[in-house]
Amino acid sequence: MKRTGITRREVLATMAAGAAAGVFSNAGAARAAVSEMVWATWDSNGHPEYVTGFEKEAGVKVKLSYLSSEDAQFAALKTGAAADWDMVNPSLNGSWRYIKAGLLKELDLSKIPNASLMYDVFKTTPKVMDDAGKTFAIPYLWGLNPIVYRKDKFDKEPDYTTLFDAKYSGQLAMRDYALESIAIAGLVLGVPRDKVFVMDAKELAEAKKLLITQKPLLRTYWQTIGDLTNLFATGEVSCAFSWRVPFDELQGKMPMGMAKPKAGVMGWCDCFAMPATLSAEKAEVGYKFINYLLGPTYSTDVAKIGHYATTSSVIRDKLSVEEQSTIFIDDMDVMKSFMWPVAPPNYSDWLKIWNEVKAS
Amino acid sequence: MRLTLHRAHLALPVALVLILGCLLPLLLLIAFSVFTVDMDAFEMVPDFSLANWAQMLTNPVFAFLIGKAVLSGLITALIAAVLGYPLALSIANLPIAWKGIAQILLLTPLYTGEIVRIYAWRVVLGSEGLINAVLEGLGLVDEPVKLLLFSPFTTHLVLLYNTLPFMVLPIWISAELIDRRLIEAARDLGARPFEAFTRVVFPLTIPGLGVGLLAVFALSAGDMLTPSMLGGTSGATPMAMIDNLFGTAFDWPLASVLALSLLITLFATASSIGFLLLRFKGARAVLQGGLK
Structure with a gap:
């Protein structure tokens, strides 16, 4: 016959176990x-x-x-x-x-x-x-998010102005990300790094103009870091505002360099x-x-x-x-040029500017 | 009262799910579109503000992005129709064993994921890719043709490749369903092959063509990944902007306005395509079960 209830012995055993647990486990309760x-x-x-x-x-x-x-x-x-x-x-x-x-x-x-x-x-x-x-x-x-580049294609270490230099047309890439891309344009225009994420309307308009002039020089806007690594590996891109991943992944396979621009390192x-x-x-x-x-x-x-x-x-x-x-x-001075990208409260406006650049 | 179950009633549960699945998000989007955002508390405030709609109507970037998506969808659908139609008719005329093989080949693009296809196209079209290697090897070009990759050409080539099966399959089915005796009757009455095609085959395959056009249009106009990863600096889409507005910008009202505007425009364009196709007698005949 299938048991449907519990015995008196089981009840007593359960009570005893409960009491013991209460006594012995208080110390380790948390x-x-x-x-x-x-x-x-x-x-x-x-x-x-x-x-x-x-x-x-x-x-x-x-x-x-x-x-x-x-x-x-x-x-x-x-x-x-x-x-x-x-x-x-x-x-x-x-x-x-x-x-x-x-x-x-x-x-x-x-x-x-x-x-x-x-x-x-x-x-x-x-x-x-x-x-x-x-x-x-x-x-x-x-x-840090440095500039990653092919050492064999550049005479000197690039900085942010390199990303706007017609000499390197067709070899450059920027991230498809309003915040960093507009900020880099601001830095190139001379906006101090502590002001670059709170640029006023006039500065934003100037940054937009600069980014529109940059667009024909770019091979593409990169979407993910895997995407950019692939672009470097296949020779499509020689210099990009990046994360360090392509440098690590491709070092040894091709001459990769990594630059930390003095204007400000994101x-x-x-x-x-x-x-x-x-x-x-x-x-x-x-x-x-x-x-x-x-x-x-x-x-x-x-x-x-x-x-x-x-x-x-x-x-x-x-x-x-x-x-x-x-x-x-290794060099703690790098921390002096840090800048931390912060989405400003008017980030919708930044997005509109970025889409205007891409739609230009 | 006796309730008779028609075939159409069997579609009711699915239709209900589709309607609810479309209507509820749509109603939410409509509500959000007139709300505002309190950026201090990161809350949507249930106000009634038409500011976002005003922005939509006055800022040309939104109209540009939506127009670009519509144009991209239309171009892809038209090219797919021109290429897919003869292909579908050819498949319909193949022996049955070859039809199976054709079907497998036709669906090949769909067996792999979109990302895999995108990277495969980069290998084919890139500066150091297959086509450029062949062109340089044959001495036809001195430098890689950069336009092959990261251009509107690339976007539309790949959209076409991805969506061609959705054009060919419905036309093929329409062609299979044509009663061959109608073509023979036309020929017996003196119609030349081309005339038999224009008077019998083409009108009766218009429903398939219509389904293909609408499917390819919707898939192409709504694609975000292909333009952004293969279109280079020309890859901006309204979907990417909606994604950004809903995400980092936390501007759900403006994102809702853009999403609704895109939806209305795509729906209007698709309806126009459907309306134009229904002007053809053959399409009406198939859909109504005979000419009236």
Whole structure:
């Protein structure tokens, strides 16, 4: 006969087990409550091997949820579609809109000891704070977007003016991205790098004119970094405003160069943040995780495997000069010419200008 | 009361899903188009503002992008019709075994993903690509022909390649359905082959041609990836702008206005094509089940 109920013995056993659990597990209650954290991040930032150290250390499984785009991340948080995300990855440039929209939890820096090891430029950035100076995100990974070029086709290291030089017509490419392309035109026109993302209407009109004159010189506008790498590999393009990927991928196959223009180097930086609605228990684990991201294990792995630098100086002196150079931390002066692309509040106008350029 | 189930009723569930799937997003777009955005709170405010519609009507870049998409769709559809029509008739006249092979070959472009096709075209048309290598090898050109890749020519060539099956298949089916006795009767009554074609075959294949034209037009006018990755600096599309406005710019109202304007224009153009085709007696005869 099939049993449909439970016996008295089972009831007693269950009660005893419950009592024992109550007595013996209080000390580890917080840890027992959180067995898994979901980290929404880019696949390049969150290889499974990068987080195994933390999993062993904290006894918490880190489930990786890879992002498709920053816009998709923002939309998911805004619409509540990201209910299972415990840790998110806003960009330094875009953090302000998450903060303004009230999507992020305020952070207690005293719970992140490794934050003191961050380079000053990241430690003091106001981009992760609200108007009252409260911190909502921690920059943890960064890099530069240089000009990548074929050394055999250029006599000297290119700068932004090279991208507008008729001498190189048909060999140049720009990213199909209003923000960076218009800003580069602004820099060429002489707008200072700290003003270039808040250009007034007159400056924007001048930038538009310059970009229209540039258009016939370009081979194409590139869409993805894989696309641009392919354009370099197939000889279509010899010089482009880029990410470092084509340089890394094609070095050894062709003479590739990478230039960091003095007018201003566009940087990218990813931040760690937690959704505003995250529980206090999970937030405690989140603090441990960002501390891990700024610590030696993650910094070493991501530098040696992914060729990216964390914002923490923790391992800098332990790397060879070559390894430092690969991740742009051999010459710290580069940080003096950083500029962080920020979508301005009138970004719709920038988009219209960009489409007018492309439609010209 | 006795409810009789007609064949048309079987389409009701799918029709309902299609109507709901189209209507709901459309209603949302209409509502969003008159809203405003509070950029401080990143919220859409349910106001009633016609500012975005005014912008649509006054800023020529929007009209340019929409017009470009329509023109691109029309050019591709017309070329596909000119090339696809004789191809479809030829396939209809093949022995049955060859028809199977023709069908497989015809659908080849659709077996691979769009990105794969795009990179394959770059290999064929690029400066160091196949065609330029042959041209240089034969001594026909001294330098690679740059115009082959990243130009409006490339965009339309690839759109044509991608959409040709959608033109050929419906015309082929229309041609297969023609009662051969009608052609024989025309010939018996003294019509020459060309006359039999223009008076019998062509009118009766117009419904297939119409379906092909509308399908190719819609697919080409709405494509974003091919123009942006193969069209070079000429690859701007309204879809890319809508994507940007919905995304980084968080300007959903303006994006909705642009999306609705594009939809209205494409719908009007497609309706005009359909209206023109229905002026042909043959098309009406097929659709109505005989001349009336």
